[in-house]
Amino acid sequence: MSVTRIGFIGTGIMGGHMARRLAQASFAVKVWNRSPGKAEALLHFGVTVAAEAAEAVRDADVVVLMLSSGPICDEVLFGPNAAADAMAPGSTLVVMSSIPVETARRQGELAAQRGLRYVDAPVSGGEKGADEGTLAIMAGAEADTIDALKPVFAPLGRVTHVGPAGAGSLAKLANQLIVASNICAVAEALLLAERGGADPARLREALLGGFADSTVFRHHGRRMVEGDFVPGGPAKYQIKDTGTALALAASLGLALPVATEVDRIFRGLVDHGDGDLDHSAAIIELRRLNTR
Incomplete structure (x- = not known):
């Protein structure tokens, strides 16, 4: 061709x-x-x-x-x-x-x-x-x-x-579950550092190159530390992917508890009108959950 x-x-x-x-x-x-x-x-x-x-x-x-x-x-x-x-x-x-x-x-x-x-x-x-x-x-x-x-x-x-056709979309769902879960884990870790009295920026620097390092940690972690939530990929698109993955899992008889919780966190951003912010804004929803 x-x-x-x-x-x-x-x-x-x-x-x-x-x-x-x-x-x-x-x-x-x-x-x-x-x-x-x-x-x-x-x-x-x-x-x-x-x-x-x-x-x-x-x-x-x-x-x-x-x-x-x-x-x-x-x-x-x-x-x-x-x-x-x-x-x-x-x-x-x-x-x-x-x-x-x-x-x-x-x-x-x-x-x-x-x-x-x-x-x-x-x-x-x-x-x-x-x-x-x-x-x-x-x-x-x-x-x-x-x-x-x-x-x-x-x-x-x-x-x-x-x-075959459809396998690409299946691979992307797997990718999105890993990315979304990683974003939330990074947000939790940085929030823990902040509330515990450590400098989140220095924590991020300390963990670079270790087992906790990843593309998400490097890029989204930096955005979380700097409060830079300008899209990028809007958080509202994340729930399209997590929701699709969870629906497919249900049809296969699979329970995905981590993905279910991650989906809930991103839906909280959308429910509060923050869905147009970058995925990194997951830390905003985690802060909100911990100030109730």
């Missing part, structure tokens, strides 16, 4: 950086976004801005979606004015949004009915990873499809083939 033309739908916090990197890698990129201003900001990188989603995908070899949820992906792809119907048979649809496993599997079936290849390839690494091209990409599809897409994934980050 030779790829020269890419249709890109969703140029928000992460998608804008991803579309820009693909254009800078010499692909012909045509973008569409519901808020036109976010798409038009990419014009000086050589992208073309489409007036409609169907226009963005019509002549593309590969179409990438980076939208906020499964229902929104479904609406754009298969709803009224379905973008998938405008795609050329034999082209490839790559959904890089975080969507439920069953949604990815159903989308794969609908794509196949239209003669399209389908990949669910959610990512981890946040805005920084999207900007720098260091995303972890978890891809579900046939192995030969992933191999053919490696030149497309290369400007975005590191791709790993984890199984």
Whole structure:
């Protein structure tokens, strides 16, 4: 599969950086976004801005979606004015949004009915990873499809083939449970230090390089110490992922007590109107719980 033309739908916090990197890698990129201003900001990188989603995908070899949820992906792809119907048979649809496993599997079936290849390839690494091209990409599809897409994934980050369609979304749920739980554990540790009389900033410095160190500890821990809760990834999106993971676990007869508590903490942020703050704001909810 030779790829020269890419249709890109969703140029928000992460998608804008991803579309820009693909254009800078010499692909012909045509973008569409519901808020036109976010798409038009990419014009000086050589992208073309489409007036409609169907226009963005019509002549593309590969179409990438980076939208906020499964229902929104479904609406754009298969709803009224379905973008998938405008795609050329034999082209490839790559959904890089975080969507439920069953949604990815159903989308794969609908794509196949239209003669399209389908990949669910959610990512981890946040805005920084999207900007720098260091995303972890978890891809579900046939192995030969992933191999053919490696030149497309290369400007975005590191791709790993984890199984058939739906497996990418399953891997992302596992990632999100680890990240969300780690954020809450870091918040608890820093709160304990603060209330116990230690300097949280010095504690963070002391633990760097030890077993407690992690990407979350380094980046979100710093934000917690500095009180920097500007998105980044809003906390309200975290409960989309924890809720989806818990629903899947329930369908499999699994109890996930840590994930259940983490989900409750993030829902507390949303309930108090703090859902637009960065994930690191979990420490705000923990402080609130400990001052009642």
